[in-house]
Amino acid sequence: xxxxxxxxxxxxxxxxxxxxxxxxxxxxxxxxxxxxxxxxxxxxxxxxxxxxxxxxxxxxxxxxxxxxxxxxxxxxxxxxxxxxxxxxxxxxxxxxxxxxxxxxxxxxxxxxxxxxxxxxxxxxxxxxxxxxxxxxxxxxxxxxxxxxxxxxxxxxxxxxxxxxxxxxxxxxxxxxxxxxxxxxxxxxxxxxxxxxxxxxxxxxxxxxxxxxxxxxxxxxxxxxxxxxxxxxxxxxxxxxxxxxxxxxxxxxxxxxxxxxxxxxxxxxxxxxxxxxx
Numbered sequence: 001x002x003x004x005x006x007x008x009x010x011x012x013x014x015x016x017x018x019x020x021x022x023x024x025x026x027x028x029x030x031x032x033x034x035x036x037x038x039x040x041x042x043x044x045x046x047x048x049x050x051x052x053x054x055x056x057x058x059x060x061x062x063x064x065x066x067x068x069x070x071x072x073x074x075x076x077x078x079x080x081x082x083x084x085x086x087x088x089x090x091x092x093x094x095x096x097x098x099x100x101x102x103x104x105x106x107x108x109x110x111x112x113x114x115x116x117x118x119x120x121x122x123x124x125x126x127x128x129x130x131x132x133x134x135x136x137x138x139x140x141x142x143x144x145x146x147x148x149x150x151x152x153x154x155x156x157x158x159x160x161x162x163x164x165x166x167x168x169x170x171x172x173x174x175x176x177x178x179x180x181x182x183x184x185x186x187x188x189x190x191x192x193x194x195x196x197x198x199x200x201x202x203x204x205x206x207x208x209x210x211x212x213x214x215x216x217x218x219x220x221x222x223x224x225x226x227x228x229x230x231x232x233x234x235x236x237x238x239x240x241x242x243x244x245x246x247x248x249x250x251x252x253x254x255x256x257x258x259x260x261x262x263x264x265x266x267x268x269x270x271x272x273x274x275x276x277x
Contacts, residue, residue, distance in 0.1 A: 004043045041094035045231075048087045052242075054080045088224030095230045105130045106195070112136065113153040114165075114177075116145070124175070126154075129194045133168065133178045146170045152177060154193040161189045225250060 012019055038045075058077045062070060110126040114136070122145075124136040134152065138145070145167045152163045164180040182190065225247070232243035 005040075037094045041091055044087050044090045044094070048084065048091065048231075051080050051084050051087065055084075085221060085224035088227035089220065090227070091231060092223050092227030095227075095234075105135070108194075110154070110197075112155075114138075114145075115151045115153060115162075116148060117150075121153075127174070131179075131191075131195075133165070133176060136175050136177060138173045138175055140173070142170050142173045142175050145175060149180070150177070154190075156189075156193045156197070161186075161193055163190055 055077065058073055058080065062073045062077075065073065105128040107128045108126065112124050112126050114122050114124055116122075123139045125139075126134055126136050128135045136152075147167055149164065149166050152165045154161050154163065163182065163186060165177040166180060167175055168178040169176040179190070228243055228247050228250075232247050235243055
């Protein structure tokens, strides 16, 4: 996605290292609605349209061109479709998803406790955290905590720390805590208890699934198709019809591919047979 924009500054740095400059992107913003960044995706949309023209020319050449060139046309068409998949992924990346959190959350499991203002303690488990709040799971009824100010108790080694928080949301026994303004020392202690813990990053990638090449290839195909679906949804009306027809055609073709039934679907008939017996 960034290759188009990385090439010019890289070339400038190679020719004249003192001429280039570096701009820092803004951090911590919110995205209220999903949209396509048309400015950054313009080069790739142009390449998509160019490849679609290549597909049309290739089809015409296959049926009306010299018979000796048919294999060459087929190979070229396969390459064009490969380019379209990659470009679809680039377009999909240019879609800004709805973002309601200012800070990225780090998932982890860590025992903790919260204390209400009246002194009642609740044991809990930290499920994720950021520099602005935490997500915890209460061992008990969490509805009584809604909207309250509570103190979060975290341990690091043999030392225990207290951080002022406010309950921002309650969903069942899951609670979202928002950190109240911290002193410099409290902020240092919070980082030490969360981001700076050795086991935080040692176990960070344990939840990642094992690499499977075929599934990864399927994910790339899905990502490319998703890019064209976004174009069909957000594109101007003048070209929206083209992408809608293409995505509908691909969905229709894919619907003929045999699919393996889910385990729940195969288990249901056997359960019914056992019940009848």
